[in-house]
Amino acid sequence: MTGRIRVRVEGVVQGVGFRPFVHELAGRYGLSGFVGNDSEGVFAEAEGDPSALARFVDDLGGRAPALAVVERVTAEPRPPLGEPGFRIVPSDGAAPPAALVSPDTATCADCLDELADPGGRRHRHAFTNCTQCGPRFTIVKAVPYDRPATTMAGFAMCAACAGEYGDPADRRFHAQPVCCPACGPALRLLRPGGAAIVEEAVGAAAGLLRDGAIVAVKGLGGYHLAAVACDERAVAALRARKHREEKPFAVMAADLAGARELVRPDAAGAALLTAPSRPIVLLPRRAGAPVAAAVAPGNRELGVLLPYTPLHHLLLAELGGPIVLTSGNVSDEPIVHRDEDALERLSGIADAFLTHDRPIHIRTDDSVVRAFRGRPYPLRRSRGLVPSPVRVPWEFPRPVLACGGELKNTFCVAKGNRAFPSHHIGDLENHETLRSYTAGIEHFCGLFGVRPEVVVHDLHPEYLSTKYALEREDAELLGVQHHHAHIAACLADNGEAGPVIGVAFDGLGYGDDGTLWGGEFLIADLAGYRRAGHLEAVPMPGGAAAVREPWRMAAAYLDAAYGDDRPELEVVRRNRERWPAVVAMARSGVNAPATSSAGRLFDAVAAIAGVRDRAGYEGQAAIELEQRADPGERGAYPVTVTGGATLVLKGTDLVRGAVDDVRAGAGAGVVSARFHNGLARSVVETARTLRERSGLETVALSGGVFQNMLLLERVVAGLEDGGFRVLVHARVPANDGGISLGQAVIAAARDRAGA
Template sequence: MDTLEGLADPIRRVGVRIEGVVQGVGFRPFVHASAQRFGLTGHVGNDTAGVVIEAEGPCEAVAGFLTSLRADAPPLATVEQVDVVELVPAGGRGFRIVDSDTSGPRGPRGPRGPRRTLVSADSATCEACLAELFDPRDRRYRYPFVNCTDCGPRYTIVRDVPYDRPNTTMAGFPLCGECAREYHDPADRRFHAQPVCCPDCGPRLRIVDPAGRSLGADPVSRAVELLRAGDVVAVKGLGGYHLATDATSDSATAALRSRKHREDKAFAVMVATLDDARRLCAVDDCAARALVDRRRPIVLLDRRHPDGVADAVAPGNRRLGVMLPYTPLHHLLLRELAAPIVLTSGNVSDEPIAYTDDDALARLGGIADAFLVHDRPIHVRADDSVVSPWRGDAVPVRRSRGYAPEPITCSREFPRPVLACGAELKNTVCLASGRRAVLSHHIGDLKNAETLRSFTEAIEHLSRLFDIEPAVVAHDLHPDYASTRYALERTGLDPVGVQHHHAHVAACLADNGVDGGDGVGGADDRAIGVAFDGTGYGLDGTVWGGEFLLATCADFERVGHLATVPMPGGEAAVREPWRMAAAYLRGATDGVDGVDDLAVARRQGARWDQVRRLLDSRLSMPVTSSAGRLFDAVAAVLGVRDTVTYEGQAAIELEQRADVGHSDGYEVGIADDGGMLVVDGPGLVRAVLDDHRRGTDLALVAARFHNALAAAVARTCREIADRTGVRLVALSGGVFANRFLLTRTVEALEGDNLTVLTHSRVPCNDGGLSFGQAVVAGARDRAMR
């Protein structure tokens, strides 16, 4: 090798490729500064797979530089892979940032295949930008679009890769001279920050009425006036429109609830500071970390002062969804208003969030009194994410803004690229290639044309961004799901049908890095999967939802379930839990007097009698093992909820009423039906009924029910473990979003020396189902090779 004159340390030149979340996060300026610190020459640039570097200097300096690429990376960066090749020293002066290469990924030795760049998720406003926002001497004072390489919009404004301004919705805002100077100055924190702008060259804020007429020259102050007056203001955020109103006003919140047709489901609340959150709710260290995290999710917290917000915000709910401001506009509103606001998705219930201006005015005109709008387009709609603190971790309930499209790394590679289409409710889609699974933002319930269009747009957009052309399409087995129909209509792809609850269990296994099992390694490859949810298409013609599976990621065997009961009225039984009470009580009380004199029967009157006659007839009706329907029955028996206005409402309110301080429960029978373990749900409902009739406090009865079900799960798993030698248990399905049930179940399983896996990266509900489908498809693909 050549050496520098007078130095013993030989010269080394390396070519470096870095993959991961390394575009739009200040990685090139970081590399430039690091190279200067080590005295290296060369260059750094983006391509459609990540960041490429050539660096030359003394061997010791190059080694230090390579170490710093991982150790000192910018806060928003995720370095997944660093490939280094040795090059012939070429000399040169200085270290440059070069223009992006859009022709495709190229390594130091030539083409590198398809695009693999990772687009960063949107990130909350950083402290440096906040300081400028509220500094009267700064040129961005009170400018609601201040951002830098450490914060601001990313995924929601990206049209294509590489992540450069022309490929974002900022393309229509040419940089002014001052912003251009910052953008091109390697020493500036806005160096190559693609959304950089200022009041002279960036987006503009306006406030208008539902007809589009201006309501004032100072949009923020006018919006605050309207909020103080009890009005509803539609606010354009990062991933779509929100509906905001004064969270301390019963009349304002009730008006929003009425106009939005959201009868009961709790609203989220935004507060200005962490201290404000602590005044409303119990905030431990885990919750505090989640609240201030750059993703700024809604965090579900136990309420400390129920009178801190209006009763209509979260009626009858002991928990409150709280978030902190994550855009400069939010900070301006909350600082001036000095009160918490309701901030809920800008839609009518069951519709997708509005994200284009024309659509917002059309769909929200009957809800909002005013619109706080701006002219920066949103390319991808993305609802707020929701997390629930549990055992020191912020467990995702809805994984969307701030998380998507950052990939989930799997322990095994997918032999061929997979598109997984998810479920009908809480839909997400997943694209998997290599060892990455890219889970989309929350799409919602595929029950209307607008949501279905969002579903197809998400697939097309993620396929383009990540250059993934799927060869396999995974789908649920339910033939009437819109996602299933879409999958089966995709010609040229190999379809893989995945049973709903197997997908749940596989998602939990892969969430914990246990996705290597292909069903060929005996007991050590398997896990006991417990999948509890509301509805899933069963292999035996029944509706599953309370399942015990002996599973690998490739296949499964059903080894237990909750006892099946009829669903009188089919889908009507999902909307009306009292019907499930009638079904469960019929199964538990044959020959017992007084069932028709229950309070639930008196509340329903003639309808109860009709359903009882239907149950006694020979008419065919769906049969279910659903844990969700078991919760419905108990909620109706206890008078908690006879009808629901949103999915899972009865179970959520039953958990809310339970006294978590009680640890005793009812005895639950577990039968062996030809090797199949069957948990006696009807007997459990009968025990609840008997206790309730004795006048036992509802909170205690609800707690005993939760404890009994948790103990029954543990006993069933222990029996399966004894029979098979499998001692790994994976808990999944939306019912395990119930923290009381989850905690008691895990405690009981761990007490039996079983290893328990729960979700930490993807939701346990159907929002994580597409990830599980992709994992199953990949495992089956591997098993065939």
């Protein structure tokens, strides 16, 4: 007997060697037919013995290539045609786009072997790739994923590469970016004015780096700025030229062994470092790590990543040691990805440019993750992870565009049961970032065939993402409260609908009462929420100035805690000239909005403990307060929680505890630990009270403050000891990079509820 089936495979199945895999599988089972790409994924028809057809269908999902993510395989019978052989047919792009695009993937072991083989034709070829590795998202312009729809379209394959491309037995069979030195992109080393340095590019660039130069290096998603990591003068020069005074730099090591000389990864950390996505991984710094003090001043951790392109491997091999590799931009601007922009915008920073002529279609920063209890805990979801969708167990009744927030912005498009959070856009504070944001939205909508019928935005009227949404006239608008979006993002991340007790701690977000929230306890599901508790509100003197100058929050909290009986503290003496005016501003409420922000409470305690009065980057005071905490200290400042319909946690109690210890001579390590422990215990106690009131046993933790691993561990441990089930993030960040996903699933839930 002979049967024939029509097969549809959905998921991340383009750009991962899936058609060659299907071709090989059909040959193994003696089947005839064809396979191809279209706008929805992969389609195939197979004919042969029915038992062989059944095994064929099973293996499509069970034995798929390593980079494939098979979401669904469907098969339906067709009449046999008696055709011979099995072939790959041309792609069909007639239908609206629905196929998934693979993220960019680190160079595989086979390609690295070729890179190092002096007898091979790809020896030291910086663009070596195959179906299992290389550029994908950053070069794709449209689907189906074929070479003409990528930035490799301008590089005609030579006869040898075309032979590999057409050979079913070759691992480059239908590898769209396939190339070699004869037909692929070429490296160049340029001076700031654009003049070529006529030497072997990688070796000359390594020589410049050894001599203390800063070199701009073109990566997959944009330019990086590189300096030798142990060269104190070079790293200091990079900081000065980039106007990045204190924020830590990432360091690239040649391999896992090299990374272990810098940091102490556990099994989960090592797995993250070597994952195909090759993110920056935050790990405990090894004592005596061979890096300059200016790489990560005052930080117990280092952000480390491994090479993910052949060019990185070649450069690190030449140098024999780690390099600083930071985004190619001036502080607060988006990463530069176009060659002409790099030469213009980075010429005041870089001494040379190691570049090439393969265009980058979409700029994409490196992803940043850490491990929490053996699972990924993303801080920035971008290159290597995007555009993989977040699949949810509910339908989006209408296509959605969620516009995200203002800081660490991402947007999200969604349809069917898939949400596509974007790559990291950054802080929407200037024209260039906003242009990147709008271009990214257009690209995602086109790539995934989303024509939004609902556009979701934050409630804050001054966010540029909100203004962008309000200017659109082609869809229904929906405003979503910031912290509800955080909790919804955590729910979606875990595939749950709630209700839960949601704890959303962050810097700030616009509340539905017009004040600035940020220390919130919500009873929430996807469709709605109720504010069940919060940190007490205090003035934020100077508004945004208080974020840059944490001592202002110390002034506000000390005034709230003590009034005119405020004790004399070093933080007061350090800021004596401006202190009375700031206190007066707080008391008057003029330019001093009330906030329940957990982030601003951290700022206040950091200033009181003598950690930091002024912040060079967002969250610096809180980060350094965590870094200073004594891990062996188990004491905790008590916190009063007042009753009523809405619980209020007295942050001033934590401040009083810190003040008493500082006056008694306790160091910042003790103060920090007792503050963290006291806040964690108050979260657990508040959750217990809310459980008594609501009957809910699950707590979801979200918001940027929960990037603090000490607080997160203390809160999770306390909740679990109290019998709670705890949800934390694993697929999108807890910070504002995740709220676009939350906005999207809220819109869908309200659609399903008919709200």
